[in-house]
Amino acid sequence: MEHRPPPGRKPRTRRPIALLALGHACVDVYQGAVAALVPFFVAERAYSYAAASGIVLAASLLSSVVQPLFGALTDRWALPWLLPVSTVVGGAGVALAGVGGHYGLTLLAVAVSGVGVAAYHPEAARVARRASRGSHTAMSWFSLGGNVGFATAPLLVSAVVATGGLRASPLLVVPALAGAALCVAALRSVRAGEGADPKGRPADPAPAAEDDWPSFLRLSGAIVCRSIVFTGLSTFIALYVRERTGGGEVGGTAALFVLYLGGAAGTVAGGRLAARHGRLPVVRWSYAASVLAVAGVVLVPGPLLYVFVALTSAGLYVPFSLHITLGQDYLPRRMGTASGVTLGLTVSIGGLASPLIGAVADAASLRTALAPLVALPAVGWLLLRTLREPGTEPAAGS
Numbered sequence: 001m002e003h004r005p006p007p008g009r010k011p012r013t014r015r016p017i018a019l020l021a022l023g024h025a026c027v028d029v030y031q032g033a034v035a036a037l038v039p040f041f042v043a044e045r046a047y048s049y050a051a052a053s054g055i056v057l058a059a060s061l062l063s064s065v066v067q068p069l070f071g072a073l074t075d076r077w078a079l080p081w082l083l084p085v086s087t088v089v090g091g092a093g094v095a096l097a098g099v100g101g102h103y104g105l106t107l108l109a110v111a112v113s114g115v116g117v118a119a120y121h122p123e124a125a126r127v128a129r130r131a132s133r134g135s136h137t138a139m140s141w142f143s144l145g146g147n148v149g150f151a152t153a154p155l156l157v158s159a160v161v162a163t164g165g166l167r168a169s170p171l172l173v174v175p176a177l178a179g180a181a182l183c184v185a186a187l188r189s190v191r192a193g194e195g196a197d198p199k200g201r202p203a204d205p206a207p208a209a210e211d212d213w214p215s216f217l218r219l220s221g222a223i224v225c226r227s228i229v230f231t232g233l234s235t236f237i238a239l240y241v242r243e244r245t246g247g248g249e250v251g252g253t254a255a256l257f258v259l260y261l262g263g264a265a266g267t268v269a270g271g272r273l274a275a276r277h278g279r280l281p282v283v284r285w286s287y288a289a290s291v292l293a294v295a296g297v298v299l300v301p302g303p304l305l306y307v308f309v310a311l312t313s314a315g316l317y318v319p320f321s322l323h324i325t326l327g328q329d330y331l332p333r334r335m336g337t338a339s340g341v342t343l344g345l346t347v348s349i350g351g352l353a354s355p356l357i358g359a360v361a362d363a364a365s366l367r368t369a370l371a372p373l374v375a376l377p378a379v380g381w382l383l384l385r386t387l388r389e390p391g392t393e394p395a396a397g398s
Contacts, residue, residue, distance in 0.1 A: 016127075016131040016190045017131055017132055017138050018141070019183075019189055022145055022179075022182045023179045023186055024142060024146045025148045025179075026176060026178055026180075026182060027086075027117060027120050027121075027124075028146035028147070028148075028153075029149040029150075029153050029156060030094045030113050030175075030176070031059075031146075031149070032150035032152070032153025032154065032260055033157050034094065034110055036153045036256060037094075037157055037161065037166075038056065038235060038236075038238070038239075039238050039239060040098075040157070041055060041106075044165065045101060045103075045166075047103075049236075049359075049361045049362045050355055050358040051103065054107065054355055054358075057352060058110045058114070059113055059117075060350070061111070061352065062111050062114045062115050062118065063115065063117055063118040064118075064345050064352070066115055067119075067341075067343065068337060068341050070082070070118060070122045070123070071334075071338070071341065072336060072337050073336070074123045074126055074336035075334050075335065075337055082123045083180075083184075083187065084179075084180035084181075084184050086119035087116070087176050088177070088180050089115065089119070090113050090120065091113070091175060091176020092112070093109050093111070093114070094109070094113045094172050094173075095170045096112075098161065098167060098168070098170075099166075099169060121343040122340040122343065123336070125328075125335075125343055126335055126336050127190060129324075129325070129339075136271045136275055136322070137275055139325055140274075140321040141268070141271070143321035144267045144268055147260065147261075147263040148264050150263060151257060151261040151264055154238075154253050154256040155257060209332050209391050210333070211330070211331045211334060212330045215387055216327060216331050216341075218384070218386075219327060219383075220342065220345075220346045221383045222287065222383040223342060223380075225376040225377060225379045225380035225383070226316055226350075226376070228349075228350040229290070229294060229373045231350030231353065231354055232350070232373050233259060233294075233297065233309075233370070233373065234256065235357070235358075236357065236358075236361065236366055237252075237255050237256055237259055238255055239366060240255075241254075241255035241306075241309075245301075245305060258310050258313065259310075259312070259313045261310075262309070263313045263314070265314060266318040267321055270282060270317070270320065270321055271321055273318070279322045279325065280387055282319065283318075283322050283326070283384055284384050284385065285318075286315050286316070286318040286319045287319070287377045287380045287381040288377070288378075288381050290312060290316055291374060291375075291378050292311075293308055293311035293314075294308075294373055294377060295374045296308030296312075297309055297312055297370070298370050298371050298374060315377070316377075324342050327339065330390050357370065
C-alpha cells in the first residue's frame with residue numbers, strides 16, 4: 001500500500017517533489033536531445049546509421065558504467081551539490097555537440113553529457129524518495145519530470161537546430177541553467193521540511209530489511225530489456241516514420257515527440273495503478289502489453305503507426321517509477337546503488353544495442369533491424385513473473 005503523509009505535512013511534500021520534478025525535466029532534456037539530434041547529424045554531416053547510433057552509444061556508455069558508482073557514493077555520503085553541478089555538465093555536453101564537424105569531438109561532447117546525467121540521477125532519486133515519504137504517486141510525479149524532459153527534447157532541438165543548424169547547438173544549454181537553479185531551490189525546500197543528522201547525512205529511516213539481490217538482479221534484467229526497446233526506438237523512430245509514412249522531417253519529429261510524451265502519461269498512470277493494484281502486477285501487465293504495441297510499430301504502415309508509438313510509449317513508461325521504488329526496496333540498505341542501477345546502468349545499457357541495430361539497418365533495412373525488439377518485453381515479463389513484493393512472503397502480490 002502507498003504510505004500517505006499526515007495531512008498537515010502535504011504542502012511540504014508537494015513543494016520539494018514539484019521542484020525536483022521540474023529539475024528532472026531539465027536534466028532529461030539532454031537524454032532525449034541526443035536521439036533528437038541524430039536525424040540532423042545524418043542530414044547535415046551525412047553520417048551512416050551506424051555512425052549516428054554510435055553517438056547515442058557515446059552518451060549512454062559512460063553513463064551506464066559511472067552511474068552505479070555515483071550511486072555507491074551517495075550510499076556513503078550526502079552529495080546534494082551533485083544535482084546542480086551535474087545538470088550544468090549534462091547540458092554543456094549536448095550544447096557543444098553541434099560545434100565543429102569532427103566526429104571524435106562530437107562523441108566526446110555527448111559522452112561528457114552522459115557523465116553529467118549519470119551523476120544526477122542516483123542522488124536525485126534518493127532525495128526524491130526521502131521527500132516523497134514512501135508515496136508511489138509522489139515518485140511517479142518525480143519520474144514524470146524526466147518524461148516531460150524527454151518529450152520536450154525533440155521540439156527544443158528541432159526549434160534550435162532546424163533554424164540555425166547544428167552550429168546553433170550552444171543555445172541548448174539554457175534548460176541546464178534553469179535546472180541548476182531549480183535543484184538548488186529543491187534542496188533548500190527539502191532541508192526546510194526535514195532535518196539532517198550532525199554529520200550532515202540526510203535523516204533517512206534505518207532500513208528494516210536485508211538486501212534481496214536475486215530479486216533485484218531479475219528486476220534489473222527486465223529493465224535492460226525495456227531499455228533496449230526504448231533506446232532502439234528513440235534512436236531510429238524519426239527516420240523509420242519518415243520511411244513508412246512519407247511524413248518528412250516534421251513527421252519524424254512528431255513521432256519522437258509522441259514516443260516521449262506518451263511516457264509522461266504512462267508514468268503518472270503507473271503510480272496511481274500501483275496504489276490500487278500493487279506494483280508488480282502493474283509492471284507485469286505493462287510488459288505484456290508492450291509486446292503487442294511494439295509489434296504494431298514495426299508492422300503497421302501509415303498514420304496508424306503513430307497510435308502504436310503512443311501505446312508503446314505508455315507500456316514502456318507505466319512501470320518506470322515503479323522500477324525505481326522496487327529496486328530501492330529490494331536493496332533497502334543500498335538505495336543509492338539501487339537507483340544508480342535502475343536509473344543508470346540498466347537504462348543506459350540499452351544504448352549498447354544501438355550500433356548493432358544501426359549496422360543491421362545499413363545492411364538490410366530499418367524494419368528488419370527493429371523487428372527483434374518485439375520479443376524483448378516478453379523476455380522482461382518472464383523475468384518478472386516470479387518476483388514478489390519486497391518484504392512479503394512469496395504468495396503476496398502487493
